[in-house]
Amino acid sequence: MEFFMSVDVSLSDKLLEILYFVIGLxxxxxxIRNLNDKTNEKRFGTFIFWFLLGLMFVIGKWIPPMATGVLMVLMVLSPIFKQVKAGNEPSPTPEEMQNNYKKIGYKVFVPALSIGAFALIAALFTTISPIFGMGVGVVFGIILLMLFSKENTPKVFLNDGRRMLDIVGPLSMLPTLLAALGAVFTTAGVGDVISGxxxxxxxxxxxxxxxxxxxxGMALFTMVMGxxxxxxxxxxxGIGAPFVLAYGADPVIIGSLALTCGYCGTLCTPMAANFNIVxxxxxxxxxxYGVIKNQVLIAAIMLVVQIIMMIVLS
Structure with a gap:
């Protein structure tokens, strides 16, 4: 409670910890659902992976970094030894999906769009993190879906959430781990090495x-890091600051377009699991690799266009 009562901690950080706590739960x-699923022959390894992941989200803020590292290593052992497998959570039948379509129709897109809308509202009009805004958007979407159909009970969302996480599996952690890898690379001085x-x-x-x-370089390095x-x-x-920005190029234009150049690499790599493998x-x-194969040409064209824009506009 000391963390949440402290005046030195921003409201955004407090709300984020609440969101992480819910994600952990x-x-x-x-x-627990996988542990109790007797049809899953790898239920123990699956349980260890999801339980340790949830535990880190719940208590990660208050345990030493070394303890978090140990839990992380223990967590990834299950995927390494291929002991994580999707449980038996029935998918909706074609008849159920057809009936829901007749009942809800295109209104089903409103809850999905609300996630992005709340993230934008948080980013543009408040000091609260857009990540928490996304969480609010998810809750708002759930409420809308419950209003659209009485069959959408909390149990439905929990079971479908479990089914989706089971399908994605350990790949769900890849974006977070890769983002952390970027911070590690920077601290280790990889940028200076590239500059040299x-x-x-x-x-x-x-x-x-x-x-x-x-x-x-942004596109290629993004392909490596995902x-x-x-x-x-x-x-x-390593490159942008000493060879571009140091000579007076507009940092706003260069920075924003460099990021979208990186997204071109995102379209071409299995490391971007949430976009291309999930x-x-x-x-x-x-x-x-069907998704990637259909995106490579578009990515190459986008990269060329954005390079031209960077040169002309900066």
Whole structure:
């Protein structure tokens, strides 16, 4: 309670901890459901993964970093040894989906759009984190769906949440781990190493060439890390700041477009699991890289266009 009563902690941070606590409880619920699922032959490994993940969300703020690291290592052992498997949570039948469509129709998109809307409201009009705004949007969407149909009870959302997490599995943690990896790379001085490597490649004072290397580097490094937010810190320290921004380029234009260049890399990598691998699992596609194959050409075109924009506008 000391954390939540402290005047030194912002309201946004307090609300985020509440959100993380709820997320942790949901993960623990998934763990318990899988443990009790006798049809899942890997239920113990599945339980360990989801329980430890939920535990870190619930108490991670108040335990030493070393303890968090130990829990993290123990958590990933289950996926490493392939001991995490989706449980038996029945999917809606075609008849159920058809009946729900007749009852709700296109109004079903309103709850989904509310998630983004609340995130934008939080970002643009408050000092509260957009992440918490997304959480509020989820709650608002649940309330709307319950109003749309009396069959949408809390149990339905819990069971469908468990089914979705089971389908995604350990990949659900990849974006978080990759974002943390970006911070580790920056602290370790990877940006300085990259800067030293490209010093002999980029002619001194040639901003246009520096922009090209920066943009392409953002796309490639994002492909490696799977997360443009993680890549931009390292690449800006290593290339953007010394070879582009130091010569008077507009940081707002360069920074925003460099991030979207990174997104071009996101479209081309299995490391961006939430974009390119999770849809394969959810849609039960036969080709594991089907999503990526359909995005590569678009990504290449977007990258070229954005490089031109960076050169012209900066």
């Amino acid at each position: 949901i993960a623990i619920y998934v763990a 490597l490209v010093t002999n490649i980029i002619p001194e004072g040639n901003v246009a060439f520096g922009i090209i290397v920066y943009a392409v 997360n443009a937010f993680a890549a931009i810190t390292v690449m800006t320290v 849809p394969v699992a959810v849609l039960e596609m036969k080709d594991d």
